[in-house]
Amino acid sequence: MVVDLSSCVRCYACLAACRIEHFLPMGMSWPRLIELETGGDNPTVSTYSVRCNQCKDAPCVEVCPTGATQQRGDGIVWVDQNKCVGCRYCVVACPYQNRTFLSKDKDKGFFPGIVQTDFEKAGKKLYQHQIGTTEKCNFCAERIDVGLAKGLKPGIDREATPACVNTCPAKALTFGDLDEPDSEVSRLIREKGGFQLHPEYNTDPSIYFIDGKIGQVEATKIEDRHQKEPHTVGVGD
C-alpha cells in the first residue's frame, strides 16, 4: 500500500469504512491518523494514515507463542483468533503500535446500557471479535480472497481491494502488489520517492508513504492527459 501525504485531508473516512467492513467493536480502531503540524520557515500540515504495516520481517509473528499470528504467502499478517491466548507479546513487539488488545471495556457497544443496534446484532453473526484476543488491520484479507476467487485483481478491482482504499475521497491510498514492478504501487514508490516509516526498525513494512507539491509541473496538453489517466467525464455522459 502507498499513502500519499499530499492528498490526505484528515477526513477519517478510512477509519469509518474499516469499522463498517469489520463490524469493529466501538472501542477498536484498526487504522489511525497521526497528525503532524509544524511551523517555521517550511510549515507543513500532514496526516499519516497508519495501520498494520504487514512487515516482511514481522516481529509479531516471531514472538507469538501459539502461532496465532501468521503471515500468508502474499505477505498479509493475520491473527487466528481461535489460537490467540491474549498474551499480548505481539502488542509489545510491534514497534509501530499497530496492534490492539480487545478488552471487555472496548466492546461495550455503540450505545452502552441503552440498546444494541440492529447493525451490531448483525455484526455479531457476520464477523467474530473475540474478547481477550489481539486485533489489527488485515488489509481486508476476506475481501481480497473473495475478489481473487472471482478472478479480480487487488488494487484494480474494488471487490478485491481494502475498504479504506476504496472509500478515500482524496484517493490518498493506493493498493497493489509490491513484488510486481509494473503495479501502480511500485510505480509510485519508484517515481515519487516512496519511503517506509522508521526503516531503522528493520521490519521492512509493506506500506510506503509519498509526498510532493501540488501543481508546479508544467501542464501537459489535454490530449496527453486523457491518454494517461481517465478523467471525470467517465460516468454518465
Added chain:
Amino acid sequence: MGEKKIIKTTCKSCHGGCGALVTVEDGVIIHIEGNPESPTRGTMCSKGLSSIQHINHPDRLLYPLKRMGKRGEGKWERISWDEALDTIEQKMKESIAKHGASSIAVSQGTGRGYNEYTHRFARSIGTANIITPGYICHSPRLGLYGLVTGYGRLYCDYHGWGGEFPKTQISWAKQLEISSADGEMAVWFLDSLKHVKNLIVIDPRETALSSRATLWLQIRPGTDAALALAMINVIINEGLYDRDFVENWTYGFENLKERVQEYTPERAAEITWLKAEDIRKAARLFAEDTPGCIQIGSSLERQANCGQTLRSIICLLGVTGNIERPGSMVAWMPPDTGLREDFFTEIPITPEMRKGIVGSDEYKMGAARTAHSDTVIKQLLNGNSVIKVWFSVGGQQILHLANTTEVIRALKNLEFLVHADQFMGPMAEIADILLPAAHWLEIDDIYDMHPRFMIEAHNRTVNPPGEAWQDSKIFNEVGKRLAPQYWFENVEKMLDYQLKKGNMTWKDFSKKVVHARMGKDQIYYKYKTDYWRKGGGFPTPTGKMELYSTVLEDLGYDPLPYFQEPGESSVSTPDLAKEFPLVLTTGYRQPFYFLSQYRNIPWLRSFQKDPVMQIHPDTAKQYGIEDGDWAWIESPRGRIKQKARLFPGILRGVVMATANCFYPEEPGPLHGLLKSNPNVLTNNNHCDPMYGSPDLTALLCKVYKAEDEK
C-alpha cells in the same frame, strides 16, 4: 438468512451527492460503501458512512410531541400526526386571519435537502418570510453571480469537458477538500488538482493543501476584498487582463480601473498583513496561467463586508476572462428535468408577500425572497415582531445565528414554534410541537442541493423509525391543509411532478439514480450564443458582464467594489482592541461533523470529543495557555470555552474557534449551548448593507486559561 439486496442511493450527510451502495439484509442495513458507478466514483467520507449509527440511534425522535410544561421545561406528551397537523393548521390559520400570512416564518437549515419544500410551502400559504442560513452561506455569491449569469450560478469547471482543466486554481477561504459544499464535490476538486499548474490558497490557517500549494496567502480575516482589488490593480496596470473579453463582453472597465488605483499592492499588504510581492505574484499567476477558477468559501459570506468582497472577486474573474471558458467558471446547464427550484419559483412572490418580508427595506439583495434572520430576532426582542408563528425544519437557528444569548431570549417570545428534527436539541427543546423527521437512508426524494448539471435519487433503504416522516411528506401534508391547490395526493405524485419536464416518473428516476447533463452536452461561452440573450451577450441590462453594476446602482448601492474594514478590528475600533486584542474567527470545521450535526454519533465523536480552538504557540504563551488547556474566549457579547490546540500554522494574534457546537449529551433545554458555541461571541448589530450578513468570522476577542477545568 433472508433477503439480501443492494440499494443504490445518494448520501446527504453534508451538502451531499456522493453515490452510495447500501446492503440491506432482512430489513437491516449491514453495509454501506460508495457507488463506483456514480459521479463520485465509489468514495464516501466518515460522515456518510457513520449513518449506520445515526439511523439506529436510540435518541431518534419517533413520534410527534406536544409541549406540556413551560417552554423549554422538557415536558412532552406523545400525540398523533393528526393532532399535530390539526394544531399547526389551526395556529397558522388564526395567525393569517389576525396578522396576515407574513406573520408565518418557515425556517430551514442547510442539511437535509428540504430547500424546495420549505420555499414552496411558504409561498403556497402566502409568505416569503423564509429563514435560511443562505445569507451567511452561498446566497450572496448566487445573488452577485446573478448579475453576471442571470440565474446566479458559476461553478469551477473541474471536469475537462471543454478540453481544458483549470491551470490556476484559487481556493479562497474554502476547504472544499473536506466537504462537498455549494454544488461542488470534494472528489472532483481533489481530482482536478492532478491537472493544475498553480494552486493558490488564501487562508489565515495552514492546511494540508496550503502547505503543498504554489502560493499560500495567509491573510488577515475580513480583508479579502483589499486583496482581490489589489490583484485587479496589478492585472490592469501591468496589462495582463484579457483584452478580448474585457473589450467585447464587459461594461465599466474604465470605472473599475479608476477604482482599483487606490488599492496598490503596498496598501493592500498593510491592510491584509500579506507581502506586496506575494499579492503581485498571485495576480500574475492568475492572469497569465489561464484558464483559472476560484473556489469561494462561505467564510467570506460571514462578514459584514461580504457583498463587496464577492463583487471584487467576481470582477477579478471578469478581467481575467475566466467566465464560461473551459477550465474557468461556468454556469452549468441543468438536466432536461429543469431547474429544481422551478418547483417553488412557479409560485411567484406577490408584491404583498414582498412587502411583508422582514428586513427587505434595508437589505435589498439579501431580503428579496427570504427574510433577514437578525432583524427577525431583533423584532422579537423589541416586541414589534412581524413573525408570530415559526415552522422550523432541521437547521437550528438557535445555534447558527449571531449572538446566541439574544436569540434564545427572542425565540421565547414566539407565539408558536413547530420544529421537525431527528433528535432533541436546543431548538427542539423550545418548540410547542415537535415532529420526527427521517434520515436520507429512509426517504424517497430527488437530490440536488444546488441546481447544477445533475440530479440524483435518494432511494429508501429502510423505513424511518417509529412514526418519523420525511420532510417532503411533512410539508405536503401541512400544505394540503392550508393551500391544497399547490399540494399533492402523496409524495410519489409530488416527485413525479418535479420530474415531468424530463419525461420521467419517480419510478423511472429511482432506477436510474443519476440523471445528468455532462460532457459534450454542456455548452461553454454561452455569452457568444443565444443562450442568455438573442445575438449573444450576458443577461444584464447592458448585455455585458457588468464590472460596473447598473443593477446595484439602481438599488442605491455602489456600482463598483470597495474594501471596508470589518466592524470590529484594531483599525475600525482601536479602543475596543485594547481590551480585546486578538482577531477572532469562528469558522473552524472538522471534516467529520457537519455544522451542528453529528456530535451525538459515537464513531464521529470519537475522532474529536471537545470543541477546539486553534492559536499560535507564541500567542498562547503570551496568555499562559498550553496545548490541551481549556481556555476562555471572550468578546464584548460574552464568553465561551474551548480546548486550546497550539497550531503553528495560524497567524499570530488570531484565534480560530470551532463553529456551531453544543453538547447533545448534556441536559436540556440548552444542551451546553452557551458553553462553547462561538455565536455567543458574534455580533448581530453590524450587517452587510446588501445581504445583511453579520460579522461572524472577523471579530475581536481576548483569551485566558479556564482555571476551573480539569
